[in-house]
Amino acid sequence: MSLSRLVSGVFALSVCLVSSYALAAPIHIVAAENFYADVAKQVGGDHVEVSSIISNPDVNPHLFEVSPKVARSISDAKIAIYSGIGYDDWMAKLLAGHDKLVKIDVASMTGHEDGDNPHIWYDPHTMLLLSLAIKQELSQLDPAHKAAYQHNWQAFVKSMHPIWKRIDTLRQKYAGTEVTATEPVFGYMFAELGFKVRNLGFQMAVMNDTDPSASQIKALHNDLTEHKVAFLLYNNQVTDPMTDQLKALAEKHKVAIVGATETMPKGTHYQNWINQELTGVQNVLEK
């Protein structure tokens, strides 16, 4: 073999290696919140690399502000996922100049409108619809791995079955239970369970970082001191002096407290997280 043929052969081989490497490079998906990133990773498997912007369980997502580092994190993404209806307007703004990105606005996709409770990921239907959308987008962007996305998606849907079963069981036993909360994070799950949620106005004020009215505060205090509710759902991630005070009042009057977080704790998956929170509800009701 002549030197030139050897060189061109090696060159062809390296080109081939480079292009197959390029094909195999994972697709970058960026999600505004970690629970959406988790579902995207479960559907995309080894063929995607996901990152999430809000994942710190000690941060109140309602008060999140964008840093330059966050802006950079979306630059090489192919798919961006955000919640919508005002929850993460900063993400829609960040994505404005990125026209080649596939943008998934989860709230619009699932038929929600401005003014609805923004914590839509607490409705498991939302995650099923999102997983389907992710599967479809990935299959279009990367048809070579269509079968893998289909397989992963089916596994995700199957892994949600215990959650549906759990909701069904709790609903049959406890529908109509009256509960209250410091913040409306658990609203969609309460609706699934058929629970009656009191003091919504107060909860919205905490969510919006505004002051609840005197009558809203009084009504919630009465619900606790007069034991009108089965438990107080306490959002551990969206707190202020008022919510701390309510927690203390519930403890003083021996009203059960169920903790919940706004975003997914570290080192878990959406299904485990929701299951764990349902366990918290169940434990209190079975006492």
Ligand SMILES: [Zn+2]
């Ligand atoms: Zn919230």
